[in-house]
Amino acid sequence: MTNRKPKRFTAFLWHRRIGLFALVLIITLSVTGIMLNHTERLDLDETFVSNAWLLNWYGIQPDENPISYRVETQREDQPVNHIISAWQHQLFFDDVAITTLEQDVHGAVGVAQFIVVALDNEIILLSYEGEFIERVSTSISFSDIQRLGMKYERPVIETSEPLYYMADEHILDWDVITNEEIKWAQPYTLRDDEYQQLLIAYRGKGLRLERVILDLHSGRIFGQWGVYLMDAAAIALLWLSLSGLWVWSSRRRKMRKKKHYQKHHRN
Amino acid sequence: MKRYLYIIFAILSLNSFAAQAGGVYLQPDEFINQVFDNAPPKARVLWLKKELKKQIADILDHKYKGLRIRYWQRGDGDNRKSAWILEETGKKEPITTGIVIKDNQIELIKVLVFRESRGWEVRHDFFTDQFKQAKLKKDHRLSQTIDNISGATLSVRAVKKLARIALLLDQTIQNETDK
Known part of the structure; x- marks a missing residue:
């Protein structure tokens, strides 16, 4: 021992x-x-996280409620409803994110050929399938949009003055009209399941x-x-x-000592 | 000590100036008014067919978002002049640019809205003047060399792409008119 x-x-x-x-x-x-x-x-940088636990961990929750409008479109002569929502600088067609927004939304309507979304000084045109067609600044004709409506299947804008403008069928030009027989777009309150679906879509683009x-x-x-x-x-x-x-050098030192000992004290 | 404080102050001032240099330089509608002497023609639209969309995507290096592009045009033949308001992202934010094409050449290019915090130097005439008389070559590149601006590479690249697209779109409407 x-x-x-x-x-x-x-x-x-x-x-x-x-x-x-x-x-x-x-x-x-x-x-x-x-x-x-x-x-x-x-x-x-282009892949978004969809894992609910991670999104919750990061606190990806919108601060405000979405502003939604229900629009009626046509497919094979049958009416089809879609929901256009604006939520924290994003525009959604049903639960698909379409584009980013820099201005507030003042209405969305389904007119002949297009879905029209009105912002402060811009309109966004979407196809009935939700494809982004064009974003147009309206400031050349008018600005400060307050409401969006519809008359004879064409979009109508109310400005703050107030003046009323109706677009041509291709939505290129606007003419002043009187405030008669205009069907104004009304905000739509989402059902719980619609809200949850939109929340998933919103969060889907929230975390890279x-x-x-x-x-x-x-x-x-x-x-x-x-x-x-x-x-x-x-x-x-x-x-x-x-x-x-340190370990390597000390082992090396020990090995050298050992070799030295074996060499000189073999017998 | 005072000298150093002045230097620090000067650097900070320059930084804050750089951060504020972006913004709206000219509203798109004002640009159109200026180009057509305050009597702009009615806007027209060019619907993007599959092949044209592909050509635009090749120039941009990504898909173009949108199915139609608005433009303004006056005159015909050699006097035909078209104006375009186009956007492309520099680094993260879109740069709105107004481009005028006459006789298949760029007559004027102006940065209208710049939203990024860096690269705003592209708004200056010393840069945009380089595009004047530029044409589109067969490979959809510009006929003239455009010098880069150090520190604004992405913005320069975006404006060059928009110039090429405007020339391509003008060429397309001309071909459609000739048919």
Whole structure:
């Protein structure tokens, strides 16, 4: 029996322990780092996260309620209803995001050939299938739109003056008309299932994959403590490099001593 | 010490100036009015057929959003002049540009609305004047070299693309008229 006690806190032991502790974090750092280096090739900035847990974690919730209008269109001579919604700078055709909005919405109607959406000083034309046709500034004819309506299957605009303008069938020109027999677009309150569907569509464009990978890399996905955790991982990586070097050099030294001993004390 | 404070102040002022340099320089309707001496013709539309859409997408390097483009035109033959209001994203925000084509060449190009925080230098005449008399080559590139502006590469690229598209659209309406 010897009196030698095992060395409990050697560099090698700590190298192993810290290595095991930091393993997952270093893998995360490395993988996310490689991904971020190839953001464009991997389309990280164009891919949106649809996972409900992650979206909730990021608090992707619209601040306001959507403004919706129900429009009637025709398909094979049959009336078909669609819902046009504006929600936090996005325009939706049913639950499909169509385009971004810089102005407030003042109505949407289905007229001959088009769906017309009126903003402050612009109109947006959509096809009956929800395809984006054109965004037109109306300031050449009028501005400060208050309401959108319909007369003889054509869109009618009420301005703040108030003046009333009716478009031609191709919606290129506007003529002043009197305020008679105009059917004004009325806001539509979404049913619960319609709201939920729209919420899914809204959130679908709310969080880019690049953001998640970036936050995973920095640790911010877990809040302030996550950043410290990733700092710890980086420090651990530094420690591993240095302790690895130390272990390697001390082993090398020992091996040299051993070889020297064997050479000179063979007998 | 005071000297350093002045330098810091100057840098900060320059930065805030750069951030505010974007905006609406000219409303699109004012541009049309100016081009046609305050008596603009009625707007017309060009519906984008499949082949034209593909050509535009090739120039833009992405799909064009929209099925028709509005334009204003006056005169015929050699006196025909068309004006276009087109938009393309520089880095993140669209740059609205007004372009006038006469005799298959760019007569005027103006940046009307610039929404990005960088690259607004493209609004200046020293840049837009380079486009004057530019034509569209068979490979849909400009006949003239347009010098880049350092720090505004993406905006320069966007305006060049819009110039090529305007020439292509003008060529299309001319071909349709000739048929």
